[in-house]
Amino acid sequence: MANKRLLALATVAVLALSACSSTATTAPAATPAPAGTTAATPAPAATTAAKPYISIVSKGFQHQFWQAVKKGAEDEAATEGATVNFIGPNTEADVQPQLDMLNTELAKKPAALCFAALDSKAAGPILQKFQDQKIPVIAFDSGVDSTIPLTTVATDNVAAAALAADKMAAAIGGSGKVGVIIHDQTSRTGIDRGTGFLNEMKAKYPNIKIIGPQYGAGDVAKSADLAKSMLAANPDIKGFFGGNEGSIEGVINAVNELHLNGKITLIGYDSGQPQLDAINGGTELGAITQNPIGIGAQCVVNAMKAIKGQTTFDKNVDTGFMWYDKTNITDPKIVAVLYK
Amino acid sequence: MAEPLLEMSGIEKHFPGVQALVDCHFDLFPGEVHALVGENGAGKSTLMKILDGVYERDSGVIKLKGSEVDIPNTATAQRLGISMIHQELNLMPHLTVAQNIFIGREPQGRLPFVLDERALNENAAALFEKLRLHLDPRKRVSALTVAQQQMVEIAKALSFNASVLIMDEPTAALTDKEIDELFRITRQLRGEGVGIVHISHRLQELKQISDRVTVMRDGHVINTVATADATVEQIISMMVGRTIFEAAPEVPEVTNPEVVLEVRNLNRGRAIRDVSFSVHRGEIVGIAGLVGAGRTEVARAVFGADPIDSGEILIHGKKVKISGPIDAVHHGIGYLSEDRKRYGLALGLNVETNVVMASLQRFVGRLGIVRSGLTRVAAERQVQNLAIKTPSLSQRVRNLSGGTQQKVVVAKWLTADTEILFFDEPTRGIDVGAKSEIYQLLNALAHEGKAIVMISSDLPEILRMSHRIIVMCEGRVTGELTAAEANQEKIMTFATQREAAA
């Protein structure tokens, strides 16, 4: 009796574990180096392998934006002869999981690290360890508030948001109310885009009144609710600026639901299918696009330079931004940096 | 005799919709076993739960050793030396025997809140030694037999230095040998001056163990007599009262030879062993036996609720395969669980929904939409047919009385065109008036040609309702009696016919 029971439990345990392992082994692209390079030495293979291994710890991995960064990095790595591992936490609130990811990557002794910090200060001690082990660090996207990174690959978000403000002012004739919805007020991009837009308005267009900014965590539903409540309180709003993909998609949803299409000027950020549709359909005037593929590519380019021994870098690598609307959305230069 | 240990007088208790106790008087002397008997729902447990602080009395006086006491909760009862062993055992299965016994008053070490596990186990062992019980204090309760668990409850009750010990149906789930052991301990305690209240409706055993008997009926204390002076028949007549005998109808003859359901050589582990029986059209077959005899298990197996190891089920002579309740319903078998609140009804839903629940497929139009007009007509018809006392079809079943709820379950199966009905303890928890209505309903259903199997622990009920009686013991059919030849003694003989000890 008893033995039978134990046997049953043991069988289940083995099954459960083998189920995990088989799932994991069938995962594609799981190994950084060919299995043939089984080194007898216990030294980490990542650095001894022929191709340099570059760790990219991002702020996320699920959004299309990050997937575009990842693609840019992987394509560039393929041409430069490097291996990259692109990872990021599930949400931008996962500060601690991001630290754990850094620790794990450090243990793999990468040739270089590209890093977009959720919280620069929290990551400080670990970045110090990278520096101590002479692993070059390249910051990207919102950057890292520290002297350790050799350079920061990013969009000049302040300038980009100022351009959005100019476009908005032109579209609404230089006066009236404009609602602003930003993803958050803690991240570098959130701060830069919010202040970039607001300062430009304040400096150049005194007759435009800003409603907000309100913060929707980049969540479509939450941003839509914010837009609706702003519209309810200020029915005379002439335009909306959405500070990232999720924020502007929320505004688009709100406008669709209230049947205000075309009556309000919407200006967004980044791309993604809903936004492209809105621009083509006339609901949205246009948007600022960064160059996520370029960000990814430049990360790897600069990491490779550092690996090859370059020590002096420009403080910032601006990957550029562009305004796109209905008129130039099919321009090959624009199409190349948009993602769906 | 000396001064009474305990005196309850003028006790009244009212529950919503029921006057549970009316002017009840009860007393208990030290060193006495006082049996409390009565039919289900007579108020025995309620009266004792007032003594144990589970319920509070509405009015009346409780005197303990001559002075008046108030027992608002169980903790107070324990402090006063009153302990009750409830019908449904109240143990924590994940804890050990000793941990269960001393729950709430664990011996603590020098530091506050830190348990002294050694003292705990030693105290339990000492207690067992005193009671001459063979139990391992360190054993988990979930690993004990029901009888052993009962012993743990008794030990626990006594560990409070109880002077009053109330046992609610302690023998219900025990074997003869275990009952002997229980009685040995009961006598030992009586010898030590403990006053014991023994609630039971097994009248035979009262003669063995009790000194006095108090009979209750419909919330009243009918009489208290010395056990030696009363015959079992006298006690029964006090328990049942005149009214029931008057209402008891003749059991009509069954002449219809058509066999509707036949079960052959049903087996399921040790619970069901080689059970065969058949039910005719228009017949009520009673299944009698003690708790744990396998009666419910048989019903569940035929209904497909539990898998069977082997055996055949034939309906109208044709072998059918029933691998789940869906098949059973399809073949016209309905099962009315003893726990209708758990298994028979959706309490939060209304009468109409409950009535059509088992046959909803029939009321579904195209696109899967329920045709509410049809369901209302169907439910209306059943409410009239069965005289279901509900203010409306949209009344939630939760708010109906037990008897009416039972009728709703019946209505559900009738709507599903059920031909074979298993009633598992159909009158449990139903008051006396509603009982006779359920009996009339059963007779009417049989008269209409339904084949009915009625499981009941209530022997008078089985005797007055059944055309034929099957008696089970330990998973086997030990006897079959016609209505004419059946009586309580014969049934009990079969019900206790154990296999020779292996």
Add this chain to the structure above:
Amino acid sequence: MSNAPGLPLPAGRSGALIRADFFQRFLAFGALIVLILFFQVWCVAIGTNFLTFENLVNILVATAVVGVLALGETFVIITGGIDLSVGTVLTISMVMTAVCITSQHLPVPVGILVGFLTGGLMGLINGVLVAHLKLAPFIATLGILNVARGLSLVLTQTRPIYFAGDNGFQSGVMGNLFGVKLSGEFGIPIIAILMFAAALFAAFLLGKTVLGRYTFALGSNEEAARLSGVNVAKWKMLVYVVCGLFAGLAGVLSAARLGSAQPATGFGLELSAISAVVIGGTSLSGGEGTILGTVIGAFIVYVLTYGLQFVNVPQEWQIVVTGIVVIGAVYIDNLRRRQRA
């Protein structure tokens, strides 16, 4: 079944039970060992090494916060309840610690104490809602989850609070034991020692005190405990307080780890903690569970997370695998209960 001499009961059953218990404990521990060996084999296959001191330290550090969180959750789950608020109670404790130390300029120990007590206070509120107002634990703690989450944002004005300079707090928690470096930069991390100390205390509380006994009693048969004169409401409330205190401790550790109070973090950790508890063999239906199991469960969660990243399994698949492991653990829990029934 044979009668062993000296035992009053048939020995077969009790013997089997003990062995089954032992096996169940071994099951979780065995799974952890198998998991580690599994990753080692994989690493060797791709030319690296999993069994390094650095990896061990990284896993210890990564596990510490959720490990402590899971300790308190174990108590609640053993009573048959659930506390969904531990993740954000961690956050608010972290925030209170930071507010005390930075904006109120109170000494570090006071900040730590306040963080700890904030957790206890939130636990007390949970306890009152569940034990006295009889709200379903799922709903009550879901409500407190949001209250704590929102308050954390309010208290910080949605910005992280950073500890100015090193005040000994961060290095005290995140440093090496006795400052000793055993391998390269790595020594035994103090945060891991703190987790083990908390686990020992939790095990003592659960196994040796009245509180622990009632925790099991409530989960096993609450009605029986009530009828035995146990003050069910009081003890149940205390169980939630204990859970809150551990969440508070986890918040303090988290603050030290991050060098700051992050108002948006923490949400979601309750699910990791519950996973750890369940993988460790604590039954969601109450009545059984061990602290050792929970600690092992937490390590399984983090060895899995760490290992999968270490061998470069894509993130999407890491999430899938973690989900399967939780389902597997609950399934085994089910089987085990069926065996018992």
